Amino acid sequence: MDKNLKEQILRASGVNVLKCMRCGKCSGTCPSYDEMEYHPHQFVYMVEKGDIEKLMNSASLYKCLTCFACVERCPRNVEPAKVVEAVRLAAIRQQGNNHLTPAMIPDMIDEDIPQQALVTAFRKYTK
Ligand code: SF4
Ligand code: SF4
Numbered sequence: 098m099d100k101n102l103k104e105q106i107l108r109a110s111g112v113n114v115l116k117c118m119r120c121g122k123c124s125g126t127c128p129s130y131d132e133m134e135y136h137p138h139q140f141v142y143m144v145e146k147g148d149i150e151k152l153m154n155s156a157s158l159y160k161c162l163t164c165f166a167c168v169e170r171c172p173r174n175v176e177p178a179k180v181v182e183a184v185r186l187a188a189i190r191q192q193g194n195n196h197l198t199p200a201m202i203p204d205m206i207d208e209d210i211p212q213q214a215l216v217t218a219f220r221k222y223t224k
Contacts, residue, residue, distance in 0.1 A: 099147070099149065099150075100147070102147075102149050102187060103144065103147045103149060105183075105187060106144055106149065106180070106183045106184055106187055107144070107183075109182075109183040109186060109187070110176070110179040110180050110182065110183035111176075111179060112141070112175060112176050112177075112179050112180050112183075113175070114141050114142075114144050114145040114175070114180065115145065116173045116174065116175050117138070117141045117142065117145070117173060117175045118172075118173055119138060119142060120138075120172065121138050122170045122171060122172065123136075123137040123138050123141075123167035123168075123170055123171050123175070123177045124136035124137050124138045124139070124167070125170070126166045126167060126169075126170040127166060127167055128162060128164060128166065129157075129160045129161060129162055132157075132160040133157040133160050133161075134155050134156065134157045135151070135152055135155050135157045136157075137161075137167040137177035137178070137180075137181065138177065140152060140157075140177055140180045140181050140184060141175055141177050141180050144180055144184065149184065149187075152184045153184060153187060153188040153191065154188075157181075158181065158184060158185045158188055159185070161178065161181045161182075161185070163178060163181075163182065164178075165178050197218060197219055199219075202215060202219065205218075
């Protein structure tokens, strides 16, 4: 188990994975459930166990819509979406793709891209 990776994900997400009681309600409400190999409750559980490489290499990371339905549904206020986001960020960093500067934005602008998507990308990928 890579303890540094686990620590990094826990710190980035701000989530206390130990609060999870594995009820599965987060996964039951997830609109991407059928598309995901690993579901929100599994992200929480697997990060707790340090079983993170599988999550980092999983397409499930990119199926999460960041809709926060799992956050709303969780009776323990665990916020699984933040765990998914933190694992995704760690995977992108590992690939060396975590850098976006303001100068890169004009080339990304396209009339079909909502401005909110650019702001979100900038917030995510300049960390
Ligand atoms: S809803 Fe909350 S407590 Fe239940 S499995 Fe998901 S994260 Fe854990
Ligand atoms: S934020 Fe992601 S993991 Fe949570 S319910 Fe939405 S799609 Fe599923």
